[in-house]
Amino acid sequence: MGLAAALMAQLPDAKVKRDAPFQPIPFNHKLHVSQGLKCAECHPMPEPGDFATYPKAATCMACHISIKTDSPHIQKLAGIAKEGKKVQWTPVYRIPDWVSFNHKKHMGVEGVTCEGCHGPVATRTELFREKDLSMDACMQCHRQNNGPNGCLVCHDQR
Numbered sequence: 001m002g003l004a005a006a007l008m009a010q011l012p013d014a015k016v017k018r019d020a021p022f023q024p025i026p027f028n029h030k031l032h033v034s035q036g037l038k039c040a041e042c043h044p045m046p047e048p049g050d051f052a053t054y055p056k057a058a059t060c061m062a063c064h065i066s067i068k069t070d071s072p073h074i075q076k077l078a079g080i081a082k083e084g085k086k087v088q089w090t091p092v093y094r095i096p097d098w099v100s101f102n103h104k105k106h107m108g109v110e111g112v113t114c115e116g117c118h119g120p121v122a123t124r125t126e127l128f129r130e131k132d133l134s135m136d137a138c139m140q141c142h143r144q145n146n147g148p149n150g151c152l153v154c155h156d157q158r
């Protein structure tokens with residue numbers, strides 16, 4: 001992949017700087033990615049690939065059964081895992097549910113990476129929405145990468 005292709009295959013930076021939303025358990029991507037964990041281990045994309053999912057509390061407990069068990073955050077996590085419940089993470093990136101978007105199809109495009117649409121996640125201690133999710137932003141990348149820009153590509157006929 002050329003540098004030019006990589007630079008064009010991304011969403012522009014957000015116009016407005018947003019703070020990181022409150023998370024029920026403070027989660028640090030930088031720390032966890034530096035443990036060698038891959039994005040796909042925590043964010044699998046089950047068929048048809050519309051969504052990148054969140055990890056199960058049990059996935060976290062594979063390590064936290066023994067790591068930092070004295071932390072109140074880990075005790076909260078352990079309680080949620082024990083009850084078989086999910087952590088209620090606050091969404092960072094969302095588009096309206098009447099707009100079509102499929103993660104898996106985008107990951108097949110040359111030059112497209114997680115970082116292109118979500119910023120340098122592996123260096124972030126907390127996530128905030130740092131990329132622009134407007135219609136113009138989607139259409140700009142489609143224009144630059146031979147993506148389709150007909151209205152019905154992203155919007156069902158209503």
Ligand code: HEC
Nearest residue numbers: 009010011100101102105109112138141142145147153154
């Ligand atoms: C990194 C550049 C890039 C960005 C950013 C991007 N797209 Fe795409 N998208 C593409 C390309 C290229 C294709 C064509 C893929 C193909 O033909 O295999 C595509 C295809 C699609 C399709 C048709 C395939 C499908 O999934 O059914 C939809 C719908 C779509 N994009 C929606 C969006 C929306 C909504 C956004 C903004 C939230 C967006 N895209 C942002 C590059 C991008």
Ligand code: HEC
Nearest residue numbers: 027032037038039042089090091092093114118121122127
């Ligand atoms: C150990 C598990 C783990 C790993 C590894 C991990 N993540 Fe996450 N990710 C999470 C958790 C938990 C959240 C929810 C809390 C938050 O937003 O920080 C999250 C949230 C996110 C979000 C925001 C989701 C939303 O609601 O909008 C994005 C984007 C993301 N991760 C991308 C990545 C990328 C890219 C990588 C690889 C560089 C990665 N993650 C690696 C666990 C992980």
Ligand code: HEC
Nearest residue numbers: 025026027032035055059060062063067068071072073074
């Ligand atoms: C591969 C092992 C591993 C996995 C899987 C893992 N963690 Fe961690 N986590 C660590 C390590 C190592 C630390 C740093 C421990 C230290 O500071 O000594 C840590 C630290 C933390 C801390 C900080 C605790 C504190 O109070 O200092 C939180 C919160 C946390 N992890 C949450 C999670 C969540 C939520 C998940 C699942 C999405 C997860 N971890 C998955 C290894 C892991």
Ligand code: HEC
Nearest residue numbers: 039043050051052053093094095101106107112113114117
């Ligand atoms: C073409 C842009 C694009 C790429 C590439 C991309 N994402 Fe996303 N991501 C989005 C959009 C748009 C949303 C909001 C989707 C929604 O609201 O339905 C999102 C949402 C998410 C979420 C929240 C759950 C969900 O699916 O709504 C996670 C987690 C996430 N992305 C992780 C990743 C990871 C990990 C990668 C790389 C493997 C990645 N994303 C690649 C655009 C992208």
Ligand code: HEC
Nearest residue numbers: 095096099133134135138139142148149150151153154155
């Ligand atoms: C590549 C995907 C994509 C294409 C193509 C696209 N849209 Fe959109 N559209 C979006 C997204 C994403 C949003 C939601 C933006 C937001 O939440 O701010 C949106 C929002 C809208 C809205 C609501 C605006 C508002 O202010 O809430 C209208 C109306 C609309 N689009 C019409 C169109 C028309 C007409 C076309 C064809 C010329 C089109 N769209 C093509 C992705 C797309």
